[in-house]
Structures are given as C-alpha cells and as structure tokens.
Amino acid sequence: MRHDLGFDALTMGVAFSAFGWAYTAMQIPGGLILDRFGARTVLGISLILWSALTFAQGFVHLFASAFVALFALRFLMGIAESPAFPCNSRLTVMWFPSAERGLATSVFQLAQYFALAVFTPVMTYTVSMWGWHYVFYTTGAVGVLLGFWWLRSVREPQRDHRVSAAELEYIAAGGGLPTIGDSPQPFKWKQVRAIAANRMMIGIYIGQFCLTSITWFFLTWFPTYLIEAKGMSILKVGMVAALPAVAGCVGGLVGGLWSDWMLKRGFSLTASRKTPIICGLVLSSTIVVANYVHSTTIVILVMSIAFFAKGVGNLGWCIVGDVSPKRAMGISGGIFNLCGNLASIVTPLAIGWMIKSTGSFEVALTYIGALSLLGACSYLLIVGKLQRLETDDEGDGSRKSATASLKPRHGH
Numbered sequence: 001m002r003h004d005l006g007f008d009a010l011t012m013g014v015a016f017s018a019f020g021w022a023y024t025a026m027q028i029p030g031g032l033i034l035d036r037f038g039a040r041t042v043l044g045i046s047l048i049l050w051s052a053l054t055f056a057q058g059f060v061h062l063f064a065s066a067f068v069a070l071f072a073l074r075f076l077m078g079i080a081e082s083p084a085f086p087c088n089s090r091l092t093v094m095w096f097p098s099a100e101r102g103l104a105t106s107v108f109q110l111a112q113y114f115a116l117a118v119f120t121p122v123m124t125y126t127v128s129m130w131g132w133h134y135v136f137y138t139t140g141a142v143g144v145l146l147g148f149w150w151l152r153s154v155r156e157p158q159r160d161h162r163v164s165a166a167e168l169e170y171i172a173a174g175g176g177l178p179t180i181g182d183s184p185q186p187f188k189w190k191q192v193r194a195i196a197a198n199r200m201m202i203g204i205y206i207g208q209f210c211l212t213s214i215t216w217f218f219l220t221w222f223p224t225y226l227i228e229a230k231g232m233s234i235l236k237v238g239m240v241a242a243l244p245a246v247a248g249c250v251g252g253l254v255g256g257l258w259s260d261w262m263l264k265r266g267f268s269l270t271a272s273r274k275t276p277i278i279c280g281l282v283l284s285s286t287i288v289v290a291n292y293v294h295s296t297t298i299v300i301l302v303m304s305i306a307f308f309a310k311g312v313g314n315l316g317w318c319i320v321g322d323v324s325p326k327r328a329m330g331i332s333g334g335i336f337n338l339c340g341n342l343a344s345i346v347t348p349l350a351i352g353w354m355i356k357s358t359g360s361f362e363v364a365l366t367y368i369g370a371l372s373l374l375g376a377c378s379y380l381l382i383v384g385k386l387q388r389l390e391t392d393d394e395g396d397g398s399r400k401s402a403t404a405s406l407k408p409r410h411g412h
Contacts, residue, residue, distance in 0.1 A: 001132045005066045009224075013352025016220045018071040020344025022078030027341065028192065030082035031334025034090060043087035044151035049080035051143025058136035085317060086333035090180075093321040093329065094157050097174020099263045102273070105318035106256025110311060113252065116218070116245035124223075124237060177326060191325075195332050198389065200323065203382030207277065208316045208340035210375025214284055216347035217368050218244060218307060221361075229361045230296055243300055244307035251311025255280060259315055270386045273319050274379050280313025281376035288369035291362045306372075313375075316340065325389045 002012050034042050053076050063069035088108045096104045123135045157163050157171065157178040171178040195201055223241050226232045232240065255276040262272035287306035290299045316336065324332035351364040 004132065005061065005070075007067065009355045010352045011067065013220075013348045015067060015070050015074065016348035016352075017345050018074040019078040019081075020216075020341060020348070022075045023082050024078075024338050024341045024345060026079050026082035027086075027334040027338035028331065029334075031086055031331040034083050034086050034330035034334070035328070038156065039087040039090045039094075040154050040156050041151070042083045043091075044147055044154070046080050046083050046087075047150060048144055048147030050077050050084075051140050051147060053077040053080060053140075054136055054143060055140025056136075058133040058140070061133070082337075085337050086330055089317045089321050089333045090329050091156070092318075093177050094180060095171065095176065095178070097171050097176045098269070098322065099174060099260055101176070101321060102259035102263070102315060102318050103253070103256035105315060105321065106252040106311075109314050109317060110249045110252030113245045113248035113307070113311065117242045117249060120223075120242045120245065121239055124239075124241075175322075177329075180326065180329065191328055192331060192335065195325070195328065195389065196335050200383050200386070201332075201335075201389075203378045203384070204316060204319060204323075205336060205339035206378040206382065207281070207375040208336060209343050210371040210378070211277075211281065211284075211310065211313060211316065212340040212343035213347045213371045214287075214306070214310045214368055216343050217351065217364070218248075220348045221351050221355075221364070222303070225361050230299060232296070240296075240300055244304045247304035247308035248311040251280070251308035252314055253311075254308075255312035255315055256318075258312070259318065268385075269322060270384075273315055273322065273386055274383065277313040277315050277319075278376045278379050280309045280311070281372050281379070283309030284313065285369040285372040287372070288366050291365050310372075319386060323386055323388050 001007075002009075007015065030042075053073050057070060057073050057077075060066045060069040060073065089105070092101055092104045092108065119139075123139075126134050126138065157168060163178075168178045222244070223237050226237045226241060258276045259272050262275065263269065284306045286302060286309070290302045293299060293302065317333075320333050320336045321329075350367065351361075354363045354367065355361060
C-alpha cells in the first residue's frame with residue numbers, strides 16, 4: 001500500500017495514527033453513550049459503522065489525495081470503534097462473577113490477536129493475488145454482516161429469556177452486576193475528575209498505556225519490520241507474522257486462567273490480578289533481544305515470547321470491571337481506554353520517526369522494551385491495593401445524586 005500510494009515511513013505512521021487520534025478523543029463521549037444506551041445496542045451499531053468505513057478504505061486510491069482520504073476514513077473509523085472495549089468490559093461484568101471474569105476478559109481481549117493469527121496469512125495472500133484494496137473490501141463486508149447478527153442475537157442478562165433467576169443470583173453473589181442494565185445513568189464531570197485523579201486508577205492508566213504500546217507495535221509496524229529489517233517476502237511475512245499473534249492468544253488464556261485460579265484459591269483480588277500483569281510486562285521487555293540476533297528464527301521466537309508475555313499481562317480491562325464505580329462503569333472504562341490508547345497515537349508516530357531518523361528498528365524495539373518495564377513499575381509501585389470505588393450515592397442511600405467524592409469499598 002505504501003509503494004502504491006507513494007507514502008514514506010513517516011507519512012504511513014501519520015495515516016496509521018489517524019484512527020488513534022479519534023478513538024482516543026472519543027473515549028469519554030463513548031463512555032457516556034454506553035452508560036446512556038447500553039452495551040448491546042452501542043456495540044452492534046458501532047461494529048456496523050466501523051466495518052462500513054473499513055470497506056470504504058479500499059477506494060482511497062481513487063481520490064485526488066489518497067492520504068487525505070485514508071486519514072479521514074481512519075479518523076471516522078476511530079470515532080465509530082471508540083465504545084467497543086468499554087462495551088466488552090461492561091458485558092463481562094454483567095455476565096460473569098469475579099472468579100470467572102479473568103478468563104472471560106482475556107477471551108475478548110485475545111480475540112484481536114486470534115484474528116491476526118488466522119487472517120494475516122489470508123490477508124497477505126489476498127494482497128499478493130488481488131491487491132491491498134481487497135483486504136478492505138472483504139473484512140469490511142464481513143464486519144457489517146456480523147454487526148447485524150450481533151443486534152439480532154445478543155442480549156444483556158436481565159433481558160435474555162434463557163437466563164434464570166438462579167443464574168442472575170449466582171452472578172450477583174460472585175461479584176458480577178447482571179442487573180445494571182441499559183437504563184440511563186446520571187453523570188457529572190466532577191465524577192470524571194474524581195475517577196481520573198485517584199492514585200490507584202492513575203497507576204492502572206500508566207500500565208495500560210505501556211501495555212497498549214506493545215500491541216500497537218505488532219498491529220502496525222511488525223510486518224514492515226520483517227520485510228524491511230529481515231528481508232522477508234510478503235507471503236513469508238503472512239505466515240511468520242501469525243506466530244507471535246498465536247503466542248499472544250495463548251498468553252491471554254494463561255493470564256486469565258492464572259488470575260482466576262489465584263482468586264479461587266483464596267489469594268486477594270490485588271495479588272490475583274497484579275501478579276500476571278507485572279510478570280507479563282517484565283517478560284515483554286525481552287523484545288530488545290531482537291536487536292542483538294541475526295537469525296530470523298530466533299527473532300520470531302523472541303517476538304513470540306514478548307507477545308505471549310504481553311497476553312499474560314493483558315488484564316487491565318478485568319481490573320477496570322473490578323474497581324470501577326457501579327454507576328459510572330462506562331465512563332470509567334472510557335477514561336481507562338483513553339489513557340491506554342494514547343499509545344495508538346504515540347506508537348505509530350514515534351516508531352515512524354525513529355525509523356526515518358535512524359534507518360533501522362533498533363531504537364524502536366528498545367523503546368517498546370523500556371515501556372514494558374515502566375508499566376510493570378507502575379503496577380508494582382503506584383496502583384496499590386485493588387478495591388471497588390464508590391460514588392457517595394452508592395455508599396449512602398440517603399444521597400440523591402452522585403458527587404465528586406470517591407471512596408474504596410472495603411472487603412471487596
């Protein structure tokens with residue numbers, strides 16, 4: 001695509017980042033929309049819209065300025081996709097008790113890596129046979145169909161006729177929130193400031209930015225790294241690039257099962273969630289080893305270990321479900337995703353600039369490794385004990401509206 005459109009590395013980095021600008025900026029508005037209209041409706045409509053915009057990206061070469069068209073479509077796609085992960089988080093809190101939520105959260109997060117593993121070979125084959133345009137056509141069309149299937153088939157627990165009262169009680173007794181539903185929730189900007197200024201949440205935000213930076217390296221620059229730094233053909237990249245994604249899927253399952261296992265064995269919520277995250281982030285820093293080896297096989301092994309470890313530590317959304325105020329689940333998830341996805345802006349631009357300035361990927365890999373260690377330090381030194389925050393009206397039934405005060409709920 002770069003060759004066909006005449007983009008250099010920095011221009012492509014800017015185009016990559018367009019999604020991140022809009023996606024990040026829309027996290028708080030997306031959280032408000034989620035709290036107002038509910039996860040099932042918002043996610044279904046979002047999926048249809050971002051898939052249609054994906055389809056349209058196959059036509060950017062027909063515009064007078066392909067860069068402007070691509071930037072605009074990816075920007076709009078970021079707006080459409082912004083509520084997705086807060087919706088996922090809200091649904092897992094509604095459907096799963098705490099001791100089962102680690103695995104459930106890992107599944108929805110590793111789905112994107114599973115998609116990379118399965119479809120990277122398919123998409124690179126599509127590019128080699130018919131051109132890059134058809135990647136956008138096919139994935140966009142499938143996404144639209146899935147969106148309509150979602151709206152037809154998916155329900156929230158209290159609206160699903162297959163869910164019994166006993167199941168709802170089981171979820172609630174285990175720390176889930178099956179009855180929060182999709183009714184409008186009150187909102188105050190003071191509440192946003194209180195959540196964002198909480199020390200525990202700040203540490204979680206820093207950790208998520210660092211972890212998401214690793215994700216965005218693999219989502220954007222990793223195939224280019226294999227082609228330009230390691231001299232692979234595009235068809236070989238299609239097969240090889242799937243291996244770290246498979247490792248990421250396995251790591252995600254391991255992290256979720258590990259966390260749930262610890263919780264069921266009587267470990268505290270803090271130990272059960274933070275241990276896999278810290279260990280995963282520390283191990284992800286081994287990505288810098290790729291700078292010092294020349295064997296392609298070893299490079300892929302190093303990348304696979306780093307992505308496996310990143311999957312193990314990918315429990316941030318589970319923590320958000322554990323600690324967010326019940327009446328501000330959407331907005332809390334929006335703030336979290338905003339901070340994490342600043343990496344979707346910073347990482348493509350920073351790596352593009354590093355490649356253009358140095359002519360190699362060495363500084364970029366060092367940058368990703370350093371962020372991994374920073375994220376581990378944030379969870380270790382800043383986050384502290386994990387416990388659900390409450391607005392004053394959740395803690396005191398006599399209050400009629402939420403205020404800016406947040407307090408931990410002891411015993412969680």
